[in-house]
Amino acid sequence: MNKGKSKAMNRFKPLSEPETHSEYLLTNIYLLxxxxxxxxNKPLDTQVGLIMPPGLNYLPSRPHTNIKFYESILVHTKSVQFEHFTRDNSEEISYLKFRIQKVLTPVEWCSLNSSIQHSPFMYQQMIIAKDKPAVTINYKDYMDAWRNVLFYQDPSSKHSWYLTFIKSIKLPLPTWFMTDWWTKFGPSTDIFxxxxxxxxxxSNLSLLQFMHQYSIPWILRWQYATHDVTKxxxxxxxxxxxxIYSKWWDKFNCVFITKPTAPPTPLKLSEFPSLSSSFKDVVTKPNPQKESSSSINLRYCSGYS
Known part of the structure; x- marks a missing residue:
């Protein structure tokens, strides 16, 4: 094995937790x-190759914005902690952890640079990655980072995301996050x-408040499909x-949720540092094989038409 290969393999952590065995449930259909x-009449993978930009699984709003670019924005702003785990000392990603620390409001975004205090959509120079030159971005790029980063796929198309809210997160969250990101990637109570x-x-809590209060994780994966829609x-x-599919993480200890002494209100906020490693530069298309589901809860979220 050459040194370049070893270095690439060491970018990711070995698998440290067994996979969940609960059933994936379809929780959202995002119409692209x-x-x-x-x-x-062409096969689905051919359709995807003819429609989606090469190496991307989203429709970019500006050129030269790959998954690594969006991850760097979320890491730099200490919004998300990323961890990548592989199996059997290979580069194939088994699952990725996505710990949500905070979601910046437009006002908080402006506070990062005093020259844009009156408009979060003014472009500013920001260094979002070590040993890289500054890039010109605005709050729209930050929003797009949340919307697009989970559409990463590795060559196996079998990896999953482990998502959770860290108790340090400040509530309530921006409206766009609730109506867009949470609607798209949040779980369904059907997985409970x-x-x-x-x-x-x-509990008398919203689903997001409940997930946040107890730091309940959910497992997410997605795949391409086609749907007929009448307009x-x-x-x-x-x-x-x-x-988009989600399921319960079987290793989660839910005893402290269900016991009578469970805390009735969200816990105190605190600060956590950000951890990260980089995504691979090449992103390929997934294998469009359907997951079976005995209980389906659809939440439609329209994209471009």
Whole structure:
């Protein structure tokens, strides 16, 4: 094995936790855009290759914005802690941890640079990665980082995301985050074990408050698919979609949630440092194989049409 290969393999941590065995449930269908008639009859992976930009699984709003760029923004602003785990000393990612520390509001974003105090959408120079030159970004890029970074896929297309809110996060969160990110990537209560569901129903908390208060993680993965959608009197159209699945993490100790002495209000806030490693530069398309589901809760979130 050459030294370059060893260095690349060491960028990621070995698998340290067993995978969950709960069933994935379809929790959101994100409609990307309408598939044009001339490619409708082609295989799904061919359609994806003809529609999506090379190496990306999202439609970029500006050039030269890859997954590594978006991860760097979230790390630099101490919004998210990333950890990547591999299996059997290989570079194939088994799962990725995504610990949410904070979501900056427009006002907090402006506070990062006194020259843009009146407009978060003014561009500013920011160094978001070590040993890299400053880049020109604004608050829209920060929002796009949240929207796009989870659409990373490695060559196996079998990895998953472990997501959780760290108790340091400040609530309430920005409206765009709630109506966009949480609607798209948040879990469904259908993944809860019965005892946790009972505790949730008695808590009088929103789902996000409940997940935050007890730092409950959820496991997420996604895949490409197609869906026919009827638009009023315009007829039926076929959309390329990203179907998002979530499930319960079986190793989570839920005893302190269900016992009578569980805390009735969110815990105190504190600060946590940010940890990160980099994504691989090359992002490939997933294998569009459906996950089976016995209970489906659809939350539609339209993209470009």
């Amino acid at each position: 855009l309408i598939i044009e008639n001339h490619i409708l 074990p019965a005892t946790v569901m009972q505790a949730y129903e008695k 009023n009197n315009l007829g039926s159209f076929t959309y390329l979609s990203q179907d």
